[in-house]
Amino acid sequence: MDTRPPAVRIEPWTEADLGLLRAANSPALMDHLGGPETEEQLLSRHRRYVELSADTTGRGRMYSIVAEADGAAVGTTGYWEQNWQGRTVYETGWTVLPAHQGRGLATAGALAVVRAARAARRHRFLHAFPSVGNAASNAVCRRAGFSLMGECAFEYPPGHIGRSHDWRLDLWPEANA
Ligand SMILES: CC(C)(COP(=O)(O)OP(=O)(O)OC[C@H]1O[C@@H](n2cnc3c(N)ncnc32)[C@H](O)[C@@H]1OP(=O)(O)O)[C@@H](O)C(=O)NCCC(=O)NCCS
Numbered sequence: 001m002d003t004r005p006p007a008v009r010i011e012p013w014t015e016a017d018l019g020l021l022r023a024a025n026s027p028a029l030m031d032h033l034g035g036p037e038t039e040e041q042l043l044s045r046h047r048r049y050v051e052l053s054a055d056t057t058g059r060g061r062m063y064s065i066v067a068e069a070d071g072a073a074v075g076t077t078g079y080w081e082q083n084w085q086g087r088t089v090y091e092t093g094w095t096v097l098p099a100h101q102g103r104g105l106a107t108a109g110a111l112a113v114v115r116a117a118r119a120a121r122r123h124r125f126l127h128a129f130p131s132v133g134n135a136a137s138n139a140v141c142r143r144a145g146f147s148l149m150g151e152c153a154f155e156y157p158p159g160h161i162g163r164s165h166d167w168r169l170d171l172w173p174e175a176n177a
Contacts, residue, residue: 008108010063010077010116013049017064020073021046024095032134034157052080058122060090065109067100074100077109079117079126089125090117090171094140106136110144118171126171129154129164141167 021042030036037045049062060080064073075096082091092113096106117126128146130137142148146167154164170176 005108005111006104007068008074008105008112009066009068010109010112011066012053013062013064013076013078014053015050017049017073017076018043018046020064020076021049023097024076026098028098029095032131032137034160049078052078058120061116061120063109063113063116065094065096065105065112067105072100074105075109077106077113079113079120081123082127084127088123089127090120090123091127091129092117093128093130094137101136104143106140107143110140114144114169114171124170124172124175126169128167129156130167132163132165138165138167141165145169 025036025042027036052059053061053063055061060078062076062078062080065075065077066072067074075094077092077094079090079092081088084091092110094106094109096109114126117123128137128141129152130141132151146169149166149168152164152166153161155161
């Protein structure tokens with residue numbers, strides 16, 4: 001049996017990725033993310049993703065997750081700035097389309113985002129805040145090498161405060177040496 005992680009690459013978000021965002025906006029995939037967005041919210045999110053990906057100052061970047069095997073776009077990920085407990089950190093998140101789930105693609109995408117956020121050399125810590133009940137996303141954090149800092153109240157989407165796990169990954173472990 002081939003136990004190697006699946007090969008994926010992450011590609012900066014482009015105008016052509018609106019269809020991918022629409023596919024990721026299904027009730028099943030948005031269950032832990034406040035439910036599907038309206039068409040207006042979706043278009044606004046798409047614009048933000050395109051703009052962030054054109055940014056060269058290190059504020060963050062959004063990506064499609066692409067399977068190397070056939071070049072198919074299988075999901076979304078990225079990193080962006082977030083104020084957390086008095087400091088600016090990077091936050092990340094991920095979605096993988098149902099037909100491609102359960103094959104390690106989100107974990108591979110998360111590992112690629114870790115490398116990208118590290119290369120930005122701007123913030124030391126990368127956090128993820130999956131809902132406490134989002135077993136798959138919490139498993140991705142663990143698999144990708146994040147450390148569980150604890151449970152917290154977290155506002156997402158805006159106006160809705162729920163219980164999340166605060167997962168953190170040190171992008172500059174050498175700073176402790
Ligand atoms: C979270 C998500 C991206 C995972 O995608 P995926 O490609 O199936 O994840 P992987 O195949 O890399 O699996 C990673 C781990 O999650 C586990 N996992 C996957 N689905 C699971 C489920 N429904 N319940 C429990 N664990 C699950 C896998 O077993 C694996 O753990 P293991 O390696 O220890 O066995 C996907 O379920 C999704 O898109 N969910 C909706 C969007 C979302 O909630 N995103 C998170 C925002 S923070």
